[in-house]
Amino acid sequence: MNPQPTAVAEAQPQPQRDSAIACRGLVRIYAAKGIEVQALQGLDLDIASGELVAIVGASGSGKSTLLGILSAHDRPTAGTAVVAGMPVQALTRAQRLHYRRRVVGFVWQNTERNLVPYLSIEDNLTLARSLGSGRRPAGARSTTAAQLVELMGIGDVLGRLPGEISGGQRQRAAIAVGLVNEPEVLLADEPTGELDDATSAEVLEMMRLVNHELGTTTLIVTHDATVSEHVGRTIQIRDGRISSEVFRDHHDILSGSGVHREFTVVDSVGRMQLPTEYLAALQIRDRARLELLEDHVGVFPETPRQPAPTAEGRPEPRQKPEPKEGDDD
Ligand SMILES: Nc1ncnc2c1ncn2[C@@H]1O[C@H](COP(=O)(O)OP(=O)(O)OP(=O)(O)O)[C@@H](O)[C@H]1O
Numbered sequence: 001m002n003p004q005p006t007a008v009a010e011a012q013p014q015p016q017r018d019s020a021i022a023c024r025g026l027v028r029i030y031a032a033k034g035i036e037v038q039a040l041q042g043l044d045l046d047i048a049s050g051e052l053v054a055i056v057g058a059s060g061s062g063k064s065t066l067l068g069i070l071s072a073h074d075r076p077t078a079g080t081a082v083v084a085g086m087p088v089q090a091l092t093r094a095q096r097l098h099y100r101r102r103v104v105g106f107v108w109q110n111t112e113r114n115l116v117p118y119l120s121i122e123d124n125l126t127l128a129r130s131l132g133s134g135r136r137p138a139g140a141r142s143t144t145a146a147q148l149v150e151l152m153g154i155g156d157v158l159g160r161l162p163g164e165i166s167g168g169q170r171q172r173a174a175i176a177v178g179l180v181n182e183p184e185v186l187l188a189d190e191p192t193g194e195l196d197d198a199t200s201a202e203v204l205e206m207m208r209l210v211n212h213e214l215g216t217t218t219l220i221v222t223h224d225a226t227v228s229e230h231v232g233r234t235i236q237i238r239d240g241r242i243s244s245e246v247f248r249d250h251h252d253i254l255s256g257s258g259v260h261r262e263f264t265v266v267d268s269v270g271r272m273q274l275p276t277e278y279l280a281a282l283q284i285r286d287r288a289r290l291e292l293l294e295d296h297v298g299v300f301p302e303t304p305r306q307p308a309p310t311a312e313g314r315p316e317p318r319q320k321p322e323p324k325e326g327d328d329d
Contacts, residue, residue, distance in 0.1 A: 019082070020185050020217035021047040021070065026079035028065050028240075039065040040076065041240035047219060049184075052211040054220045054227040057237035063221045066237070067189050070219070071104060072096045084184035101132040105178035105216075107171070109190035114174035115162040121173045122158040125149075125180055132181030148176040151213060152206060168199040172206055179216060186210075188220040197226075204230040243273040274299065 023045040030037045068074035152172040157165045192200035228234035234246045266272045291298040
């Protein structure tokens with residue numbers, strides 16, 4: 001007899017089959033000097049294979065904590081993170097090494113973390129390639145270092161040391177090093193953090209090009225709000241949870257149009273975050289009244305807002321919150 005699924009089992013969301021990254025209920029609690037900080041509070045995330053996604057958020061929102069878990073440098077207190085089919089929280093030491101050398105590639109903010117300073121760019125590529133060498137699965141893509149050099153436009157700096165080239169060239173070389181072992185996923189932590197605006201845009205465009213040409217799933221974690229102009233999906237993280245997502249299609253990115261759609265995220269148990277400006281505009285604090293209407297859910301202040309009286313004693317008409325750029329429905 002087949003056991004009947006319980007309500008609890010049904011409520012557990014399963015990772016999507018084609019997800020390159022699937023996080024379920026990620027919690028990370030830091031305990032220091034008797035004080036606990038909950039850096040991630042039940043974060044759910046799905047990134048499809050081949051997607052280019054940015055995660056943005058204020059300082060302290062949990063971005064680095066998430067990247068630490070996805071890069072297998074840290075373990076979650078609870079929840080799961082599956083990257084390219086590997087459960088990162090449960091890897092053995094040997095699997096972690098393989099994972100960091102072959103399954104994921106990295107681009108960090110600091111040059112010293114990306115490139116060995118006393119080796120030429122060419123030797124950095126060779127070293128990274130040799131560290132990640134091993135038996136390759138049949139049918140693996142055969143992106144060569146030479147192809148990456150051409151794609152990144154770093155052919156004329158191969159013989160130079162990292163300290164002898166510009167910041168933009170260094171980050172392009174770092175992207176090539178991060179991809180030289182043909183990882184399934186490229187993780188980038190503030191890759192434009194030390195660059196000026198023009199060079200940042202150039203490096204982000206390079207990441208977009210690589211994603212488009214090679215199809216490598218790419219996750220960029222950044223403070224840089226302009227990143228959304230270069231990627232298909234921008235995820236906003238707030239208080240250790242995903243709060244909203246902005247989508248742009250490939251055509252919008254190429255044409256530079258400002259068209260985008262913003263969505264708030266509803267997690268697996270139905271929680272969602274309302275933008276703080278909406279809460280302020282409607283004076284919603286601890287509680288909101290929900291109404292299920294024919295084709296939408298209404299969210300209302302617990303008690304109707306009292307309009308401020310005008311000079312003539314008449315109430316002011318209600319102010320709607322300003323629509324955001326790109327709101328078209
Ligand atoms: N090792 C640690 N010990 C204690 N608390 C920590 C530790 N690392 C991070 N935190 C806390 O966890 C929360 C999330 O931090 P995290 O570094 O992930 O945020 P962030 O979004 O990456 O911030 P930033 O953009 O400034 O790097 C913050 O409140 C932070 O103070």
